[in-house]
Amino acid sequence: MELTYCGAAGVVTGSCHHLRIGRQQLLLDCGLFQGGREEEARNIQPFPFDPRAIDAVVLSHAHLDHCGRLPLLVRRGFDGPIYSHPASIDLVRVLLKDAAYLEQADVERENRKRARRGEKQLKPLFDLADVEAVMARMRPLQFNAADEVLPGVAATLLPAGHILGAASVVLDVHDAGRRKRVVFSGDLGPSDTTLLRNPAPPDSADLVLLESTYGDRNHRSRSETLQEIGSVLEAAWEAGGNLLVPAFAIGRTQEVLALFASHRHEWNLDRWRIFVDSPMAIQATGIHLRHADLFNDEAQAFMAGRSLRELLPNLHETPEAAQSMQLNNIRRGAIILAGAGMCTGGRILHHLRHNLWRSQTQVMIIGYQSEGTLGRRLVDRAEVVRIYGEDVRVQAGIHTVGGLSAHAGQDELVKWYGSIGGRPPVHLVHGEKRGRDGLAARLNHDYGVIARMPGHGEVITL
Template sequence: MKITFLGAAKEVTGSCYLVETESTKFLVDCGMFQGSEIEDEFNYQEFAFDVDEIDFMLLTHAHIDHSGRIPLLYKRGYKKKIYATKGTVDLCEYMLQDSGHIQQIENEWKNRKRKRAGKPLRMPLYTADDGKAAMQLFCGVDYDEIIEPSLDVKVRFNDAGHMLGSSILEIWVKEGDKETKIVFSGDLGNKNIPILRDPTIIDEADYLVCESTYGDRLHEDVGDKAKKLMEIIKKTISRGGNVVIPSFAVGRTQELLYEIHKLDEELYKDEIEYISKVPVYVDSPLATSVTGVFRKHLDYFDEEARRYVENGDYPLDFPNLHFTHSAEESKALNDLKEPVIIISASGMCEAGRIKHHLKHNLWRADSTIVFVGYQAKGTLGRRILDGEKTVNIFGEEITVNAEIENIDSFSGHADQKGLIDWISSFKRKPKKVFIVHGEDKAQKVFSDKIRGELNIDTVIPSKYDTYDFDADTINIAEIALPSEDEILNKIEELRDENEKVLTKLKDIISKNRGKIKEVNGDLATLSDVLTRLKRRFS
């Protein structure tokens, strides 16, 4: 048996893993790469496998960095089954079409730039119709249900506590007289997240593929996050500014609504007085739709949230909450004279209506931008969070005068302690942990922690690495390294879309001619080389 790491390997986005047994090939996730325009180029590459040879796919959850290339997979000929929890299937119904719509809109905008520059036009990665068509492949399963998608593979979906329908996968592979159990953590949630249950404890595994998004840090005290949010809101509203919260349409948005709804009237009396008078707008058609999906899956709710529902109090609704639908309604929010709270997607500020709200609020010293989720390298959200003084939005340089806040305990990802505690709870520990879905530093720190505290062997795979379970070896994919001239040509093509990074890369390569043989010891595709060079020489 073998596993090849095709994404989220020494990076956070693009989760995709190919598992090969003696008689079966299947995928775990097929996510989109997110970040800068260089990362976006990964999405257009050919898949590193023959689509016709894949027997089935398992999807851990609906977030686009795990599901976002499924419509492309369908478009390129994949017509086999995709297994996911029923909640994930219902969310993907909206999310994949929304992703296709975003691909179309952004491609139209980029094609206008290409046309003006005399460059060839490009088709969108996929369309909303492709997203809709791909849904015919999905098969919904229940938590704790064991399915047999092939004669040699059994699978159980367990609650990961990360978002509605998210899963930890237990996979049993039978080869001859030998059975091997692999566990994929998916994205592992925090404990005590509003609405959702805590991540399921797994008893045993031979091997574990584990995320490491926050593998090098601890979240601030979860109990303080509601208080901090309320203090930020009160302070901002009192000075006449807006509170703008870039939030993932699925998960963080619903959690924020829940926190605002269930405030303790005694503990937060002053804050409630402010918030009860301030309109709260959820400005995301996708968030509006999927908030309805939550109503359909009340059985996924934790005990506290179910208690609200049983008492006739739906925790994702309150009097001053408004959902915008049309683009006109969204634009009108920026003409309001009174302070408002705007929760809008996308969570990393890369697309959607949030960019318009940032354009109208970043320059205002009285407004506050509150980040409540992970910001991938290269994204607009990450650049703002890292303290850039000016950012380019829709071709206009915007000065960052607004107050910037980050409440990472709202993150749907477990922190280092949460990850270590979860692995520690295995009654029979895995013999090896593959560390994925994390930035370099987080992975290295997390790897050392696992080795030092749990005495478990770890591997941090690079993209396209293949681990052979029988030989207990990592094999590097033999992918030809492009010439330096090819890299320079690609940089010229992408210059308009990422001027600062690409100019720096060109200078670096020019100064280091003849020195770049391999990057980090791995052979790589052209896009891979660009990203790795940026990391190595920046």
């Protein structure tokens, strides 16, 4: 059995791991590379394997950096099943359709510029037909139940937290009379979140592929995070402008809305108008409510069957572009949650262009910002940023709330690994250098394990 790292090796995007089991081939995830132009240019390159030879895909969850190249995989010849949790399947449909729409819009905008310069026209990375082809291949797997995904290969999904439906994947492989258990953590969420249950580690493994996004540090405690959000809200109100919240449409938006609902009076939120300015986030919120059985006990008890409108009477949804544009006329008292979470596209770019130069504006960053993204430049306190070809001076207040990350911090990653019996070999994926280095040092200190840090394209034999 051979394992090749085809993405998320030394970076936090492009998750894709290729397993060759005898004559069979399986992928764990098939995600987009995101960030700067150099990273995103990798998406159009040929896969380091023949898509027609892949027999099945097991998808850990619905974020683009894990599922975003599935349309390309299918377009280039893959015709096997794609296994994932039912909630992830629902979210993938929404997310990939939105990504196809944005891709088409971006290409059309760029092609107008190219036409004026007499340059070659671009083609979209994928389109809606490719997305529908992906959805036709999706097959549901439930949590905590082993299912055969290939002859001699059983997959068990374990709750990973992170976002709705997110899973760690346990592969029990029978190959040439030998048995191996490969565990892929997927993206692990923190413990004790507002909505989701805690991640569940497997009891054993022969090899662990462990994410390391925040492998070098811990997040602020829940109590400190709640206090910080309250302080940001108060500062934004006193500043006299709007509060912009770049938020991933899947996961972070729903987490923030749940926090707003549960702390509505404490944070004096009734004085604000709260806008969810993302068609995808609006649809994703509906999917969350349909899968409320995946919520933790506290969230289910708090909601008690009530709608978000009942919990947050001042919540407004703006699915139409015209409604979104009207928000630019609001100068005070609006909280605007819009994607993309790393400010790499979507409606948040328009709101940033209209508000970043205003000193009354406040921006609350609530998720990880990859190198090369606009979100990272804001976190790094850039004085000027470029949005849609225009230089915009950053005079807004920028607040980073680390405790709302969808990823587990170092202590939680170490605890998750430590719950697996036998101290199996561990390979660190889905992390930049400092994240992997920090987690490797901690695992060695606590458990005497020498973690391997595979490079892109590296092949290992199990």
